[in-house]
Amino acid sequence: MTKKGKAVVLVSGGLDSATVLAMAIAEGYECYALAFDYGQRHRAELDASREISVALGCEAHKVVALDLRTIGGSALTDDSIDVPEEKAQGIPVTYVPARNTVFLSLALGWAEVLGANSIHIGVNAVDYSGYPDCRPEFIAAFEAVANLATQLAVEGQKMHIHTPLMSLSKADIIRRGIVLGVDYGQTVSCYQANDNGLACGVCDSCRLRAEGFLAAGVSDPTKYA
Amino acid sequence: MTKKGKAVVLVSGGLDSATVLAMAIAEGYECYALAFDYGQRHRAELDASREISVALGCEAHKVVALDLRTIGGSALTDDSIDVPEEKAQGIPVTYVPARNTVFLSLALGWAEVLGANSIHIGVNAVDYSGYPDCRPEFIAAFEAVANLATQLAVEGQKMHIHTPLMSLSKADIIRRGIVLGVDYGQTVSCYQANDNGLACGVCDSCRLRAEGFLAAGVSDPTKYA
Numbered sequence: 001m002t003k004k005g006k007a008v009v010l011v012s013g014g015l016d017s018a019t020v021l022a023m024a025i026a027e028g029y030e031c032y033a034l035a036f037d038y039g040q041r042h043r044a045e046l047d048a049s050r051e052i053s054v055a056l057g058c059e060a061h062k063v064v065a066l067d068l069r070t071i072g073g074s075a076l077t078d079d080s081i082d083v084p085e086e087k088a089q090g091i092p093v094t095y096v097p098a099r100n101t102v103f104l105s106l107a108l109g110w111a112e113v114l115g116a117n118s119i120h121i122g123v124n125a126v127d128y129s130g131y132p133d134c135r136p137e138f139i140a141a142f143e144a145v146a147n148l149a150t151q152l153a154v155e156g157q158k159m160h161i162h163t164p165l166m167s168l169s170k171a172d173i174i175r176r177g178i179v180l181g182v183d184y185g186q187t188v189s190c191y192q193a194n195d196n197g198l199a200c201g202v203c204d205s206c207r208l209r210a211e212g213f214l215a216a217g218v219s220d221p222t223k224y225a
Numbered sequence: 226m227t228k229k230g231k232a233v234v235l236v237s238g239g240l241d242s243a244t245v246l247a248m249a250i251a252e253g254y255e256c257y258a259l260a261f262d263y264g265q266r267h268r269a270e271l272d273a274s275r276e277i278s279v280a281l282g283c284e285a286h287k288v289v290a291l292d293l294r295t296i297g298g299s300a301l302t303d304d305s306i307d308v309p310e311e312k313a314q315g316i317p318v319t320y321v322p323a324r325n326t327v328f329l330s331l332a333l334g335w336a337e338v339l340g341a342n343s344i345h346i347g348v349n350a351v352d353y354s355g356y357p358d359c360r361p362e363f364i365a366a367f368e369a370v371a372n373l374a375t376q377l378a379v380e381g382q383k384m385h386i387h388t389p390l391m392s393l394s395k396a397d398i399i400r401r402g403i404v405l406g407v408d409y410g411q412t413v414s415c416y417q418a419n420d421n422g423l424a425c426g427v428c429d430s431c432r433l434r435a436e437g438f439l440a441a442g443v444s445d446p447t448k449y450a
Contacts, residue, residue, distance in 0.1 A: 067290040073338035098334035105330045109323035113298035138373040148363040149326045
């Protein structure tokens with residue numbers, strides 16, 4: 001297969017980004033996986049991120065340390081805010097202020113160092129938690145920034161932000177990943193997984209994931225605590 | 226004076242951002258200073274950032290840890306690349322990939338937590354080092370992102386990115402700061418200052434600074450090694 005060039009893929013360790021990575025590799029991109037040690041509640045997803053990236057055949061896997069706890073403002077980065085067990089009205093407390101903007105910015109920095117012309121991120125506007133930075137108009141605006149911010153941009157190279165899951169249901173995402181050989185047993189979606197990567201089964205992310213497997217008619221490989 | 230509301234001000238510890246902070250305070254903003262421990266060559270600028278922020282009367286000063294050395298690609302974040310002593314042709318090796326995008330993203334996150342509607346940054350398109358992420362079109366594009374990325378944006382609040390130095394010469398910046406009471410002896414501009422904050426006197430940043438004091442007709446308070 002002809003290589004499409006280098007791509008930075010945001011691989012959180014969850015179900016969505018694992019699927020994005022499998023799709024990018026299947027399309028022929030030379031993939032560089034990026035994860036963030038940002039002060040999230042558990043490290044199990046970072047272990048999952050590395051395991052999946054190796055299993056799917058990335059060129060490299062990088063974890064950037066970034067202390068979002070200094071800023072706080074989210075149940076994921078402030079232990080004094082509990083992770084809710086029921087679906088929220090409006091934007092939930094698990095929303096991390098400007099997280100995707102920060103993550104895409106750092107992906108852009110690494111893309112520039114690598115000479116990569118694409119960044120792949122698993123945002124989704126269907127079965128999602130209502131985060132403002134998952135909307136297509138946000139992604140389009142960030143792509144415009146990416147095409148002005150860097151030395152590559154000054155040299156006339158275009159940067160593309162790929163969001164292949166944007167209009168897929170969770171069930172569609174899972175079906176797509178299964179075809180591409182993703183082992184979802186390696187992924188961790190839970191907001192508050194324990195140190196062994198076992199899921200709580202009650203948070204919003206666990207709920208969306210379980211509903212997705214049910215709707216896809218695929219047996220759920222999630223390991224619950 | 227009527228308060229204009231809360232503002233996040235990026236205060237690196239250098240001459241430009243100190244002036245931006247003094248201007249924002251003079252305009253009546255309630256200022257929250259933000260600096261980054263991003264793997265830069267010296268910590269003297271972080272000490273300077275705190276000292277200036279306290280001296281000028283910020284509400285708070287925060288340092289976010291962020292390991293840009295993991296990404297590298299710049300003389301400022303990779304010790305294997307020397308800081309040049311002559312003016313570069315094109316974009317110099319001191320350019321840190323996507324740095325202002327990353328910094329503005331984190332400022333945006335803190336602004337959202339604080340409920341601030343403005344971010345102030347000391348980018349300049351006149352006497353600058355040729356960085357792509359200091360251009361007005363980059364700032365405009367980032368402001369568009371900021372107005373889509375957050376919960377505040379969803380609620381209809383506008384975020385403004387202020388760049389009061391954009392069209393000022395270094396001499397103009399210095400003159401403005403002197404009027405506002407900035408003690409430039411507290412600032413560190415050098416890319417490779419030593420642990421005591423003493424400047425090298427030969428890097429691009431030292432050169433621009435020294436030329437600025439000369440052109441402004443102000444005695445240069447910089448302490449050289």
